[in-house]
Amino acid sequence: MAGILDFAPAIVLLPFVSFLVALAVGDRLPKGGALAGIAATAGSLLLAAATFLTVSGGQTYNATIYTWAEGLNAVDLSFGLLIDPLSAMMLLIVTLIAFLVHVFSLGYMNDEGETGLPRYYAGLGLFTASMLGFVVANNLLMAFMFFELVGLCSYLLIGFHFREPGPPSAAKKAFLVTRFGDYFFLVGVVAVFATFGTAAFAGDGSFPVLAEAALNGEAGSVTTFGFAPQTWFTIVGLLILGGVIGKSAQFPLHTWLPDAMEGPTPVSALIHAATMVAAGVYLVARMYGFYALSPNALAIIAFVGGFTALFAATMGVVKREIKQVLAYSTISQYGYMMLGLGGGGYVAATFHLMTHAFFKALLFLGAGSVIIAMHHNENMWDMGGLKDKMPVTYYTFLSGSLALAGIVPFAGFWSKDEVLYETLIHGLGGNPILLGAYAMGLLAVFFTGFYTFRMVFLTFHGNPRSQTARDPHGVGWNVKAPLVVLGVLAATAGLVNMVPVEKLLGIKGIDFLHQWLDGGYASLTAHHYGELIPYSSSYIGSEATTVALGAGISLGLALAGAGLAYLLYDVPEPIRHTDRLGRIKTLLYNNYYQDEYQVWLANGVTRPVARAANKFDGGIVDGVVNGVSSVSLFSGSRIRRIQTGVVSNYAALLTLGLTALLVAFGLLGGWFV
């Protein structure tokens, strides 16, 4: 094994050490432990980069490093590292974003005089470590464990400002809603163990490989609980998907994510771009070999993804707070990734995961910069005209927005286009569900363009609409530097995988990401997945026409959305055009009343049921117990009346008793016969 890959555990452990340092001695360190965090994530970043280079040299790593529970006559449960092109890429993204977020936090938290910084940096460190542990996991159980730790960290960080009423509630909701999804995930993990006897992702004995063999009719040690293998694998896949839907905030478990904006903005950046939310999609990509075996599961993933993309985009249109718009855009963008995965575009979805990580981190950090400037006022209607006062933020934010809206040649365009393209050709290949999902994804492009540029124009263009907007607070280098790095990446990251250019101009070999994800373990390559997916492709005219048509339509829609926003909002004094939507706006502004029904499920159903159970328990179950005791006490209180205290009565009773006994014996013994 390669030297550098043996150090891969350190990528995970370094942020963990920074967590311990910040927790233990953070209050005695300068900057409240920030420097330890920065050093640790920088170290991780360097190691991840080295890992990335090593993997690009064709090396991979898959080994158990710690046996968590050794089974006697049963399977071992272990922790291991799986370093292949997918995880190497993800490592790089996560460490980079985490590093930048740590740096940004210097400006957002330290310079703003926040208290509780050690707790904050400890949380960030653990968050990063958990996510990295999840990324490198070589089996489903380890993935689940770190998945849960990610959830814990999100709870701690979203609820960072625990003295206010909002954040603890949002943190609770985030954990509870994702926990609901994780329940299904855990059942899925257990089912995978029960079915295959292993939960390894890679290798000959890994569960996707075993599942494939079982479907090919090869007799293996696969238990399917009386179902046909195909059915059972779909059930297991959907169970695991529950966790994905929770963490990646897909409909109907997306409700926690907008509330999670209560957390500090850098945390939002981390959650949305690189850690928690990305975890769900990454999991599907990680075990894509398993999902690719099940057409039904794929169709459901695609449909949920497409629906979520559209559904969330519409809500983003009417929001007032800058972070709320970004939150709904996150939900929507992860919908695209799910659409890509479900639509058979493994590379496309992974590509979007990468570009989205860059531009969404950028947008959140940019929003953070704006929020610093606005003295923590997040309402876009109080902003305006910030463009001239904070040019670095403006131009980087614009770069991110162009990427989010999917305008050529920014990163988002290439990846979103490929997602849609893959869905389209597989849908045309005879799958109406995919076509439906494609249509929703396409429609969402328009809304994305609109809400993105509505946000940009309201924030940066026009006249300042408040005193703080006229005289914003300046931001330091530690805010600008991460923005610049991400701004460049958001503009250029798409160039690594210009499939439309390749297809249209016939330049071979510029789809670097495709080549990259074709490396590593044979059962985990994009090529292998391409063979597994149950879809056939079909084109409108030729392949090149389809590519051009798809890209043209989506670009056109994005431009149309952006253009509409330009017309309506790029004016000195914009007015609230969305009010014209009337009741639709109310519906959208209240998120289709999704929160209401979930709160109703918790407060209106579960709690009354619990109270009823409590009443039942106190009344009936305990009532029986107390009833038994009452009966004995009552009968005792009656029977003891024969204890009159008068000796003569006792003597009489004695005599009567003796007589009765004698008579009884006599009758039974036959003395009187």
Add this chain to the structure above:
Amino acid sequence: MVPPEYYLLLSAAVFCIGLFGILTRRNALLILMSVELMMNAANINLVAFSYVWGNVTGQTFGLFVMALAAAEVAIGIGIVLVLYRNFDGVDVTEATTMRW
């Protein structure tokens, strides 16, 4: 010799007188005396059967019971004395603090 039935009749009569005394008297001392009567009724039985069977065990038991009765009277009188002290009399129906 006197047939054993006579002894038994005597014993039963004495026993019944004792029992009657216990059940009807309210004076603790009288009850104690009635108890003595009943015990001696048993004694008569013991001695009579011993005599009939020609076995001294019964007579020995009779002696035992007499010793026992003496001891019992000692305790009984003690109780009666305490009763008198605490309830200003020896009426057993007055001393009912030990009921339920």
Add this chain to the structure above:
Amino acid sequence: MIIEALIAVTFLAALVVFVAPDEYAGRLAAALSALPVLGSLWMWAQYDASGNALLGGSIAFETDFVWLTLGSLDLHWFVGVDGISLPLVVLTTILSTLAIISAWTPISERQSQFYGLMLFMEANLLGVFTALDFFAWFVFWEAVLVPMYFLIGVWGGPNRRYAAIKFFVYTNVASLVMFIGFIALVFGLGDSVSSMRLPEIAQALRAGELAGFAGLNAGMLKTVAFVAMFLGFAVKVPVAPLHTWLPDAHVEAPTPVSVMLAGVLLKMGTYALLRFNFTMMPDVATALVVPIAGIAVISVIYGALLALAQQDLKRIVAYSSVSSMGYVILGLVAYTTYGVGGATFQMIAHGLISGLMFMAVGVIYNTTHTRMVGDMSGIADRMPVTAGIFVAGAFGYMGLPLMAGFAGEFFIFKGSFASTVHSGMPLFTAAAMFGIVIVAGYLLFAMQRTLFGPFSFDGDYEITTAPMQDVAPLAVLLLLVIVLGVAPDLFFGMIQDAVNPILTGGGL
């Protein structure tokens, strides 16, 4: 002889503390209770036995001699540990010491009696977990109730007499039912056993040497005895619907007593279920799998729902114990290595975590003198360390990975989902697993209301950081929970070793 020494030292410590002056009874009790801790850790380090003590495995630290002869049955003094009982012994000693330390602040009256009774209870608990002869075991089993009765009845809350009597009568009646069941088995075995040593009885039962008794044929007798013993032990566990003594006892008991009650006393029930019902009569257990697994699922879900409806922090934790112990039953009935092994591991994990939670609630109560969720909010502002440990403990209870609770629960789920004793086991498992969502619900709600949000408190007490002596036991427990969560093999290896013989033969 280490086991005798352990028990004897603890009894002596109880006597010494009982007559010691109140001023330093607490310190003395803690110091003396450190001895059994060291002893049990030494046993753990020296442990080298293998197999199940009841089924012919080697028994560690064994002593066996005839104590007295009762008709055709010899009564033995027979003690020893295997991989199932040793972790429980370690749990008992550690938790007792920590509970004693946690009593320093809240207990201010009759201190020497309090600590003496605590040590007396610990000694009996050690006896329960080490005795391998039924007679001695039963004596210890019953003797545990006595100090517990007084600890609740004397030092408890306003309704303590009701709670203490309910606890005592309920569990004692249950013991009677269990005792009848077991004695019926011994009579049914007749001359095929010469003593009431548990290994002898277990092996005879598994070898099918049971004859009929009292008009019942062997099969019926076994089933009746199984049900009687199951009911007897189930009260102690407790499983729904035999659980109602538990919340009352917990609410009235002072914190350290709650810690012992939830942490160790409940484990007596599951330990006995494993030792008697599931080791001796696996065929009956597998025949009755549907009702037992059903009871387990009901305990999990119903207990969690009840916890959701409570306003008293202690009641919340008490009902959640019902829920957690339901998992143990589920693991036991699964009859797989991970199921039964996980159940045993969960006993330890739940002991530590519920102890932690009760202590944390106790620390808050020491300061605020209230446990009602509605009476306080934002306590984390004034008691940051306690709140931090409370949060950590709560997440442990929710089954956060790398903490002991997750290990136990996951082992159980894994084992019971794959169980072949009944085709419905995956469904039972999935249903029981929903408990992890409800447990998160009520703990998160409770934390949000009490610990977080703007600080407010209605009482007259000043809310300040808890003293070191209150926080230290919490920190130790939290550390143990994490260590066991990261490295469950510290116990899980020996547990599996002792559990595996149960799963083979005997109708399985």
